[in-house]
Amino acid sequence: MPLRWLGALVHSKKPNQPSKLLIGSVRDPNAALYGTDEAAFWYSTSPALRVPHGDEPLFRAHFTEVPVLADRRVV
Known part of the structure; x- marks a missing residue:
């Protein structure tokens, strides 16, 4: 997937519960690469991946470096 369409999000429903890591494509290539709300995704996958709160x-740090390569922003 081209980096301009990549989106990632760690979504947490409850504090102190594992969060789910969503990785997929966003509807708008100008959307933030990380920190995008679920509604911004055109398609997402990886619902089985659980991330300790x-x-x-760590995920934010990694996905903050990736947008520099693709001239994208991070929320």
Whole structure:
């Protein structure tokens, strides 16, 4: 998938519960690469991936580096 369409999000429904990691394509290539709300996704996958609540900053750090390569923003 081209980086301009990539989207990633760690979505948490309840504090102290594992969150789900969503990776997919966004509807708008100008959307933030990470931190996009679920409604921004055209297609997403990986609902089986669960992320401990405390690990979200690690994913944020990684997906903050990727937009630099694709000239995209992060929320």
